[in-house]
Amino acid sequence: MPGPIQSLSRAAAILRLLAGGERRLGLSEVATALDLAKGTAHGILRTLQQEGFVEQDPESGKYQLGAELLRLGQSYLDVHELRARALVWADDLARAAGETVYLGVLHQQGVLIVHHVFRPDDTRQVLEVGSMQPLHSTALGKVLVAYDPVARGELGDGPYESYTLRTLTEAGDVDAECALIRERGWTDSVEETWEGVASIGALIQDRRRNPVGAVCISGPVERVCEDGFVKPSLVASVRSAARAISRDLGAGRF
Amino acid sequence: MTSTGNYIAAIDQGTTSSRCIIFGADGRIVAVDQQEHRQIFPQPGYVEHDAAEIWTRVQSVVRGALDKAGLTKDDIRAIGITNQRETTVLWDKNTGEPVHNALVWQDTRTEALCRELGRNVGQDRFRRETGLPLASYFAGPKIRWLLDNVEGLRERAEAGDILFGTMDTWVIWNLTGGVNGGKHVTDVTNASRTMLMNLKTLAWDEDIAESMGVPMAVLPEIRSSAEVYGEAVGDLAGVPVASALGDQQAALFGQTCFDEGEAKSTYGTGTFLLLNTGEKIVNSYHGLLTTVGYRIGDQAPVYALEGSIAVTGSLVQWLRDQLGIISTAAEIETLANTVEDNGGAYFVPAFSGLFAPYWRSDARGVIAGLTRYVTKGHLARAVLEATAWQTREVVDAMQKDSGVELTALKVDGGMTSNNLLMQNIADVLDVPVERPYVAETTALGAAYAAGLAVGFWNDLDTLRANWHRAAEWTPRMDEATREREYKKWLKAVERTMDWVEEEETD
Numbered sequence: 040m041p042g043p044i045q046s047l048s049r050a051a052a053i054l055r056l057l058a059g060g061e062r063r064l065g066l067s068e069v070a071t072a073l074d075l076a077k078g079t080a081h082g083i084l085r086t087l088q089q090e091g092f093v094e095q096d097p098e099s100g101k102y103q104l105g106a107e108l109l110r111l112g113q114s115y116l117d118v119h120e121l122r123a124r125a126l127v128w129a130d131d132l133a134r135a136a137g138e139t140v141y142l143g144v145l146h147q148q149g150v151l152i153v154h155h156v157f158r159p160d161d162t163r164q165v166l167e168v169g170s171m172q173p174l175h176s177t178a179l180g181k182v183l184v185a186y187d188p189v190a191r192g193e194l195g196d197g198p199y200e201s202y203t204l205r206t207l208t209e210a211g212d213v214d215a216e217c218a219l220i221r222e223r224g225w226t227d228s229v230e231e232t233w234e235g236v237a238s239i240g241a242l243i244q245d246r247r248r249n250p251v252g253a254v255c256i257s258g259p260v261e262r263v264c265e266d267g268f269v270k271p272s273l274v275a276s277v278r279s280a281a282r283a284i285s286r287d288l289g290a291g292r293f
Numbered sequence: 294m295t296s297t298g299n300y301i302a303a304i305d306q307g308t309t310s311s312r313c314i315i316f317g318a319d320g321r322i323v324a325v326d327q328q329e330h331r332q333i334f335p336q337p338g339y340v341e342h343d344a345a346e347i348w349t350r351v352q353s354v355v356r357g358a359l360d361k362a363g364l365t366k367d368d369i370r371a372i373g374i375t376n377q378r379e380t381t382v383l384w385d386k387n388t389g390e391p392v393h394n395a396l397v398w399q400d401t402r403t404e405a406l407c408r409e410l411g412r413n414v415g416q417d418r419f420r421r422e423t424g425l426p427l428a429s430y431f432a433g434p435k436i437r438w439l440l441d442n443v444e445g446l447r448e449r450a451e452a453g454d455i456l457f458g459t460m461d462t463w464v465i466w467n468l469t470g471g472v473n474g475g476k477h478v479t480d481v482t483n484a485s486r487t488m489l490m491n492l493k494t495l496a497w498d499e500d501i502a503e504s505m506g507v508p509m510a511v512l513p514e515i516r517s518s519a520e521v522y523g524e525a526v527g528d529l530a531g532v533p534v535a536s537a538l539g540d541q542q543a544a545l546f547g548q549t550c551f552d553e554g555e556a557k558s559t560y561g562t563g564t565f566l567l568l569n570t571g572e573k574i575v576n577s578y579h580g581l582l583t584t585v586g587y588r589i590g591d592q593a594p595v596y597a598l599e600g601s602i603a604v605t606g607s608l609v610q611w612l613r614d615q616l617g618i619i620s621t622a623a624e625i626e627t628l629a630n631t632v633e634d635n636g637g638a639y640f641v642p643a644f645s646g647l648f649a650p651y652w653r654s655d656a657r658g659v660i661a662g663l664t665r666y667v668t669k670g671h672l673a674r675a676v677l678e679a680t681a682w683q684t685r686e687v688v689d690a691m692q693k694d695s696g697v698e699l700t701a702l703k704v705d706g707g708m709t710s711n712n713l714l715m716q717n718i719a720d721v722l723d724v725p726v727e728r729p730y731v732a733e734t735t736a737l738g739a740a741y742a743a744g745l746a747v748g749f750w751n752d753l754d755t756l757r758a759n760w761h762r763a764a765e766w767t768p769r770m771d772e773a774t775r776e777r778e779y780k781k782w783l784k785a786v787e788r789t790m791d792w793v794e795e796e797e798t799d
């Protein structure tokens with residue numbers, strides 16, 4: 040294993056130095072404090088500045104910590120914030136698809152349902168916010184496993200619990216499916232968890248393209264599928280909702 | 294010209310922002326654009342908006358929404374307006390320039406004036422005619438304040454150079470041409486918040502206007518909520534401007550509460566419950582307001598009882614901005630979920646007094662029941678519960694006044710994304726709480742009214758068929774807990790009263 044990379048260590052030392060006091064520091068102060076050549080300190084500061092970790096005061100020329108560091112510290116997206124941002128799009132998806140919509144996030148070894156929109160048929164339905172779904176057999180879960188390494192880690196090596204004849208129980212099968220999900224950008228789960236139920240899911244990303252959750256529609260196989268496959272029009276609706284929510288979270292157009 | 298467009302545009306001129314939302318025939322949202330405007334606080338109790346800035350924002354969001362939807366004005370069949378109510382602007386009809394910042398509904402500078410206007414009768418001096426108590430929210434006394442305090446304004450007003458408007462009037466006047474023939478109109482719902490309109494005749498009450506010192510010449514023409522007032526100029530040139538509804542009435546309409554006994558509650562910065570009382574003008578003996586719900590063209594007007602809660606969402610914002618214990622409004626739920634209950638704490642946010650059913654401007658906020666045990670999680674709970682209990686108090690008052698038993702509550706507004714709060718409301722009301730698909734019921738109501746006016750939608754049944762339940766919270770609290778907690782809440786409310794001394798409020 041190679042040793043530490045010297046310039047990274049020095050960059051870390053500069054950040055610590057700038058974080059240490061409230062005052063801004065000039066180039067020579069930084070160089071002196073860390074016993075660096077001025078040119079070396081300047082090169083590192085400029086790189087940090089380009090990445091947004093350091094800002095230079097235009098008047099005094101002194102350096103201070105940049106906004107990007109703050110953003111890194113707040114990378115965790117509150118699930119209630121996710122729900123608030125997704126509300127309009129999830130409603131719209133349920134109406135366009137005529138099916139139930141769920142939003143889920145990774146929670147321990149499963150998917151936590153953080154938002155649920157009823158099927159628009161005004162029948163009696165029970166709110167499922169707060170319930171859990173399995174990772175390996177649901178559309179929400181498989182999307183998270185495909186894109187979020189942490190979710191893949193939580194899933195473990197199997198074998199996984201079998202709910203129906205179509206549940207994938209082997210890690211190899213799940214991983215192969217995840218490769219396919221990453222390739223086409225969405226997933227389905229047809230009777231893999233519940234007999235007679237089919238779902239289509241897609242990924243929600245934040246502004247740094249981190250996977251923060253998944254959105255899916257869920258309904259009876261007879262309505263969601265046609266000729267043995269999920270309907271392309273429903274896939275399109277789910278994907279466009281996922282993109283819209285991601286955009287609202289600050290992700291670029293994709 | 295005849296518009297053939299397949300969409301309706303709604304302009305929602307709100308307290309903190311202006312929005313334009315474009316709707317399709319099935320009531321689905323096609324595009325939204327939104328811009329905030331400045332909140333101006335010249336001194337404690339004063340809240341102002343720059344009406345010229347608001348008009349700039351409105352124009353900008355109309356363009357923005359059209360762009361986002363990829364539509365042109367030819368696609369828009371009609372424009373509907375909904376607006377923050379009571380906020381008062383006076384402007385020069387020759388220049389189109391506001392003579393002063395608009396006085397926002399929350400502005401309390403007219404409190405002393407309202408007491409003075411009450412003379413020996415008190416708060417209810419004009420209630421029989423207008424349905425409203427003398428309180429600082431309503432437009433009439435705000436007009437009077439401006440006339441008294443802006444140099445030379447009364448003379449200009451009496452000479453007929455000054456126009457008054459709530460935000461509907463201001464937007465419609467500008468939208469239909471401004472100094473070049475803009476229509477100076479308001480609708481019955483907005484007019485019913487001025488304290489100058491007689492609820493029965495739906496006309497300006499000249500006696501009240503005289504008592505209040507408001508010259509008739511400044512007042513706009515009162516029209517129905519759904520009819521073509523005129524055609525737009527500018528970006529939407531030629532499109533009929535076909536509805537105006539105060540925001541809360543628009544939400545009642547958007548929630549399709551068309552039948553007597555149907556009620557909605559909008560959870561935003563403040564919260565507003567409206568109960569449709571049909572063609573009956575129900576007088577309130579429990580501190581509610583009687584108001585016009587809507588009037589479609591020349592049909593009979595539909596009345597409503599209204600109960601408002603001053604501080605709900607803004608309490609969450611206060612926690613975020615003033616205390617800094619959460620970083621986004623949505624985080625209140627995360628924080629509240631860290632504990633099981635309120636830990637004995639009750640938070641009565643009477644920041645600028647208590648609204649319905651108390652109407653006590655001398656009250657100020659309290660946090661009661663504090664012990665060493667209470668954490669910020671408990672306070673977050675207490676914050677959410679405050680909204681639920683205040684809803685309960687208003688619902689109780691409505692049932693007493695109208696005799697109608699509520700069977701379900703239709704909710705909308707930003708706070709409906711707060712699951713814990715919605716469950717809490719179902720628990721304390723002991724009725725199901727229902728959220729429809731389009732949370733934007735305010736804009737939807739304005740769009741519905743405009744669409745009805747131009748024949749885009751045929752009738753109320755067509756609109757009702759667009760309403761679907763997107764979520765429902767059913768009560769889970771047992772009766773004993775509910776009663777015990779309600780008693781505690783009422784004790785906390787008592788502790789807010791008699792805080793501000795008479796001379797302090799002057």
